[in-house]
Amino acid sequence: MRAETAEGTGPGQPRELTPGQEAVLRELMAWGGERPTFDALLAVRLRDVMEGQLAPVADRLGRHELVVAKQGLSGVLQCERQWLAGEQGRFSWTLRTAGGTVAHRAIALGLFTRNDPAPVELVDGALERIIEEGHDWSPAGFLAGMGPAELAELRGEATAQVQGFMTCFPPLGRSWRPAVEARIRVDLCGDRVVLKGKVDLALGQPAGTQARVLIIDLKAARPFRTHIDDLRYYALLETIRTGVPPFRVASFYLDSGRWQQEDVTEAALLTAARRVVDGVRRMVELRIDGRPPTLGPGPGCAFCAERAECPGPERWQAELSSAGGGLGGAQEGVGDEAAPVAVLVQERRQSGAD
Numbered sequence: 001m002r003a004e005t006a007e008g009t010g011p012g013q014p015r016e017l018t019p020g021q022e023a024v025l026r027e028l029m030a031w032g033g034e035r036p037t038f039d040a041l042l043a044v045r046l047r048d049v050m051e052g053q054l055a056p057v058a059d060r061l062g063r064h065e066l067v068v069a070k071q072g073l074s075g076v077l078q079c080e081r082q083w084l085a086g087e088q089g090r091f092s093w094t095l096r097t098a099g100g101t102v103a104h105r106a107i108a109l110g111l112f113t114r115n116d117p118a119p120v121e122l123v124d125g126a127l128e129r130i131i132e133e134g135h136d137w138s139p140a141g142f143l144a145g146m147g148p149a150e151l152a153e154l155r156g157e158a159t160a161q162v163q164g165f166m167t168c169f170p171p172l173g174r175s176w177r178p179a180v181e182a183r184i185r186v187d188l189c190g191d192r193v194v195l196k197g198k199v200d201l202a203l204g205q206p207a208g209t210q211a212r213v214l215i216i217d218l219k220a221a222r223p224f225r226t227h228i229d230d231l232r233y234y235a236l237l238e239t240i241r242t243g244v245p246p247f248r249v250a251s252f253y254l255d256s257g258r259w260q261q262e263d264v265t266e267a268a269l270l271t272a273a274r275r276v277v278d279g280v281r282r283m284v285e286l287r288i289d290g291r292p293p294t295l296g297p298g299p300g301c302a303f304c305a306e307r308a309e310c311p312g313p314e315r316w317q318a319e320l321s322s323a324g325g326g327l328g329g330a331q332e333g334v335g336d337e338a339a340p341v342a343v344l345v346q347e348r349r350q351s352g353a354d
């Protein structure tokens with residue numbers, strides 16, 4: 001892997017940046033930094049690995065098509081029973097999940113709107129668009145049925161997220177090739193296994209075999225260890241789609257302005273490819289072969305629609321107790337937290353090492 005210096009113009013508008021925006025530009029975007037090049041056949045090798053290992057599984061699918069997205073993949077690897085319940089239509093929107101979708105849409109609108117609308121205007125525009133479109137996979141129905149108080153709460157939540165993005169990110173210039181909510185699709189095994197993803201924000205474009213794309217997943221939640229798996233999944237899809245990996249992937253937490261990032265390597269992509277194989281294999285066993293699901297007790301039990309009838313929460317509590325408080329943080333929902341890179345960066349800066 002060879003490293004070269006990135007080139008390009010600076011931030012899109014001549015606006016003075018806040019220290020937070022400067023940190024994003026310098027540390028997350030690595031402005032003016034080195035960009036790696038990758039083997040031109042890497043995408044082919046990754047596809048071969050997945051298709052080779054999935055061939056027997058795809059045969060069992062027959063004429064069915066299995067569509068895989070990041071939530072399903074994480075879900076089936078975390079708790080098969082919960083994944084299966086979601087597959088059987090027991091998913092329901094909440095104020096928080098719908099608010100996140102509205103905020104993402106509002107941010108997308110904001111990036112491509114010529115005037116300078118306030119965050120709340122963007123949120124209202126996004127709400128209107130989502131309800132108007134009325135897609136059954138979107139929160140359109142949920143939003144349309146909300147009362148005034150609930151809707152006001154959702155608008156407040158979404159507006160705070162949009163405001164968080166605007167104050168943390170430098171204005172994005174057109175030369176950065178920003179793409180929001182960009183859909184990626186990879187067909188495997190004669191189109192019987194379809195991997196799908198929707199990238200919140202991608203900046204840049206590859207040049208030859210030089211990686212120059214930064215993929216950012218915007219999060220309203222706190223850091224969780226599975227977020228890095230989601231990022232690697234996006235990196236894998238992007239690599240197979242364009243033939244060149246992104247140079248970096250990151251989860252950006254809108255309420256704190258922090259992020260965790262990973263520079264993409266062949267090893268990380270291979271790990272992501274094996275994870276896809278593992279997840280797809282489980283999905284086919286559960287859906288096609290009818291294998292009974294296993295349980296994956298964990299912090300997620302607290303929010304699971306199955307919890308009233310499932311022994312998982314009790315087992316998770318027993319695990320916490322037998323750990324003697326060693327997993328105590330998980331009880332408060334922080335046990336799954338990964339070490340956010342931005343915190344490390346902040347600490348270095350405070351100590352004068354940066």
Ligand code: SF4
Pocket residue numbers: 079080081082295296297298300301304305306307310311312313
């Ligand atoms: S309650 Fe926990 S173990 Fe049971 S299905 Fe939900 S996440 Fe899985």
